[in-house]
Amino acid sequence: MTTKAYAALLRGINVGGHRKVPMADLRALLTELGYGDVRTHLQSGNAVFTSVPTDEAALETRVSQAIEDRFGFPVDVLVRDHAYLRAVADACPFPAASLEPKQLHVTYFANPVTAADFAKVDAERFLPEDFRLGDRALYLYAPDGLGRSKLADALGRAARGVATTRNWNTVAKLAELTASTGQE
Known part of the structure; x- marks a missing residue:
């Protein structure tokens, strides 16, 4: 089977x-x-x-x-x-290989997200922090880590529905573990 x-x-x-x-x-x-x-x-x-x-x-x-x-x-x-x-890891718009894993996070959403969902977030106000949207995912670059990220707080207030965030090490590890588990 x-x-x-x-x-x-x-x-x-x-x-x-x-x-x-x-x-x-x-x-x-x-x-x-x-x-x-x-x-x-x-x-x-x-x-x-x-x-x-x-x-x-x-x-x-x-x-x-x-x-x-x-x-x-x-x-x-x-x-x-x-x-x-795997697609989420491969589509990362930030240079994951040159960043510390604590600087890069992915928030997975239950439903698709659009730019309109986050239109009220003034991203320039939070620079050098930055974010990009993906397929039911949001990529967050937080150079000082998630715990100190003001942008993460603003994005969290703007987000709707069920979401959960993982750091880049976990994003990569889950793609790896699912690749080596079972048959695709």
């Missing part, structure tokens, strides 16, 4: 001791749901697994509901396949 590799990006878990989801428990849960080749990356809610090819939204709903049932609180989950993750 042909399988496809996916990454599940959990939003807002294991931050400051709140909404704890141990990665071993997350791996067990995904395995119980019938997914294969389950692996996690870091403690911040990144899981890779294989499944028969299916709709990403259906996977998101299923994983999110299982997490709420198991851990007792809701967690937004975005699921993306390897091809999408």
Whole structure:
């Protein structure tokens, strides 16, 4: 049976001791749901697994509901396949190879985003910080890191819907892990 590799990006878990989801428990849960080749990356809610090819939204709903049932609180989950993750990494408009990973981030959105969504953000006011839009993604260059980024705050206020951000190391690692998991 042909399988496809996916990454599940959990939003807002294991931050400051709140909404704890141990990665071993997350791996067990995904395995119980019938997914294969389950692996996690870091403690911040990144899981890779294989499944028969299916709709990403259906996977998101299923994983999110299982997490709420198991851990007792809701967690937004975005699921993306390897091809999408690779395309986002390849389309980076900033020179990723010459930047420190803490300087470059990708925010993944549940739905497409457009320039109109962020039209009220005066990007020039935040220079040298900068951002560009991609396919359901926003690339953020924050030379002093995400924690000190004023542009990230402004973009966060302008964003609509479910979104979750990963640093460049994680973006690249998820593309790599999904490439080496299952069959495409």
